[in-house]
Amino acid sequence: MSKPVTAPVTADIPRQPVDWLPVALPLIVAVAAFPLVGNPWTWLTLTIAGLAMGMIIFTVSSGLMLVFGLMDVLNFGHGAFIALGAYVGLAVLIPLTPWVEATSVLLNSAVFALALCAGVIVAGVVGFVFDRLLIQPVYGNHLKQILMTTGGLIIVEQLIRAIWGAETVSFNLPASLRGSWLLGEAAVERYRIVALGIGSAVFLGLLLVLTRTRIGLMIRAGVENREMLEAMGYRTRHLFVGVFVVGAMLAGLGGVMWGLYLQNFTASIGAQINVLIFIVIIIGGLGSTTGCLIGALLVGLTSNYVGFAAPKIALFSNILLMLLILLWRPQGLYRVVDR
Amino acid sequence: MIDKGAPLLALDKVETRIGPYHILHGVDLVVPEGGATMLLGRNGAGKTTTARTVMALWRASAGTVTFGGRDITREDAPTIARLGVGYVPENMGIFSDLTVAENLRLAAISGQLDPKRLEVIFNAFPAMKRFWLGRAGTLSGGQKQMLSIARAIVEPRRLLIIDEPTKGLAPAIIANMIGVFRDLKATGVTILMIEQNFALARAIGDTVAVMEDGRIVHHGGMAELADDDALQRRLLGLSMSAHQ
Structure with missing residues (x-):
């Protein structure tokens, strides 16, 4: 490509004002919560716990952000991939208990990575089948999508109960991920720092793919005008199958992480977090990766602060948060898709 | 021929x-x-x-x-x-969330923009060069139409x-x-x-x-x-x- 083409002609480019306010929201919430919590070390512990919880919620939500936000598929069965991820992670960790309990960081990391990979792969494969059997026949019809995907969620949950039983399962984190680091008087759980790292990597990866690659361009263009993309020579069906599978894989990854975060769960682990995921996506704005991240961080922080300061309204806090955000910005924090 | x-x-x-x-x-x-x-x-x-x-x-x-x-x-x-077959629809069909450059890159099925064709486009529609990195959604109606046509002719x-x-x-x-x-x-x-x-x-x-x-x-x-x-x-x- 010739230089004059690639060189930005900055003087004439209409500048898009960067909307920083939503980015500052988690900080504003954290600062506002400080007087309610009182003790600075407790506040720091809650803040790190909230951010880690937010990052895990972002990881499980990012898949639905792609599928619902970008593809306009109301997938109520997203929780199925989360539950699958959690149980497949369990299926890897239990037989490899010696690696889980070993004092070697290498063995602990290996079994953790294996659990993550297995969760991602199984969720991806089931996601492909889910898309072919349940999603494609009802593409473009929201009511049927809700019915079909809810049915899919029930089927997957029952299969999980048939394989792993209906009882609550519990297991340990790999040895080196247990316990806390002390930061002054604040206890920072190791696993939460790992969750922060993985969530950040997922966010950066998604952002890079969507904004810096040709596939990302095709996804963003297809979301806005699928018909035009086809008239330009691209097959969007294959593209959207890929997006659905990636969405399921991210849910699988998040499922393993969420399962390890809870350490006790049942086959309903996915269904239980489904509502929270929709709240995050609606807060963030349909199709926005950054909005989804901010929404997840807000939910994580609010849950922790409210759970500490006013436990009685903890269950209601996320709905209240969504209500306030939508009163301020009815389309969510960042809107990518007009719908 | x-x-x-x-x-x-x-x-x-x-x-x-x-x-x-x-x-x-x-x-x-x-x-x-x-x-x-x-x-x-x-x-x-x-x-x-x-x-x-x-x-x-x-x-x-x-x-x-x-x-x-x-x-x-x-x-x-x-x-x-x-x-x-290049198609310029009545509603222009531009991708408003993408930049002018991204719209044209996507229109090039081969994945590569031909500098010679780009020069032709820039000569015909100088606004495309001026707003190269601007979001297509911010263009005026006429400029959007130019982009839509430019996209259709970005390849033979x-x-x-x-x-x-x-x-x-x-x-x-x-x-x-x-x-x-x-x-x-x-x-x-x-x-x-x-x-x-x-x-x-x-x-x-x-x-x-x-x-x-x-x-x-x-x-x-x-x-x-x-x-x-x-x-x-x-x-x-x-x-x-x-x-x-």
Whole structure:
């Protein structure tokens, strides 16, 4: 490509004002919560716990952000991939208990990575089948999508109960991920720092793919005008199958992480977090990766602060948060898709 | 090698239904290679439906569409586009969340932008160079139309289907577009253009087809129609000379 083409002609480019306010929201919430919590070390512990919880919620939500936000598929069965991820992670960790309990960081990391990979792969494969059997026949019809995907969620949950039983399962984190680091008087759980790292990597990866690659361009263009993309020579069906599978894989990854975060769960682990995921996506704005991240961080922080300061309204806090955000910005924090 | 005058695109008794509505009632249309065919007609005559049917964005329920001698009636839109058909829809179809550069990169199926073609585009539409990194959604209506056309010609095409490119544009921009389309014609590309602006249609068109109620009711040379006020009044309900 010739230089004059690639060189930005900055003087004439209409500048898009960067909307920083939503980015500052988690900080504003954290600062506002400080007087309610009182003790600075407790506040720091809650803040790190909230951010880690937010990052895990972002990881499980990012898949639905792609599928619902970008593809306009109301997938109520997203929780199925989360539950699958959690149980497949369990299926890897239990037989490899010696690696889980070993004092070697290498063995602990290996079994953790294996659990993550297995969760991602199984969720991806089931996601492909889910898309072919349940999603494609009802593409473009929201009511049927809700019915079909809810049915899919029930089927997957029952299969999980048939394989792993209906009882609550519990297991340990790999040895080196247990316990806390002390930061002054604040206890920072190791696993939460790992969750922060993985969530950040997922966010950066998604952002890079969507904004810096040709596939990302095709996804963003297809979301806005699928018909035009086809008239330009691209097959969007294959593209959207890929997006659905990636969405399921991210849910699988998040499922393993969420399962390890809870350490006790049942086959309903996915269904239980489904509502929270929709709240995050609606807060963030349909199709926005950054909005989804901010929404997840807000939910994580609010849950922790409210759970500490006013436990009685903890269950209601996320709905209240969504209500306030939508009163301020009815389309969510960042809107990518007009719908 | 362009075989001037031989049909590049042909529609034979094409019928299209959209839901319960029967829009095209047996369209017979021939677009000769290497020239510009103007598709005229009143609003609702079926012009846009014809273009969308050729692109397989709506399916023909009967009849055949052939392109370069190949039956494309049952092909899908991506296949038709990859045969060398560029499409500029009536609503421009730009991706407003993408930059001008990203819109053009995406339009280049090969994945590579040809600097020579870009220079041609920049000469025709200097705004595309100025707003190269600007979001397409921030462009004015005329600039969006330019981007839509630029996208269609960013790679060599055998046929360009352009649906009302001057709709809502200022006369100065339309005058510029006439020059652009003439230059395009000079490169040998075949154009099928739906247009309501008679001055532009006469300036560019070699052949003309007039539609009414989902059928082609007149097909012939543009000069023949342009010189015959009575024919214009009969076919279009008004005279071109009154719309200069």
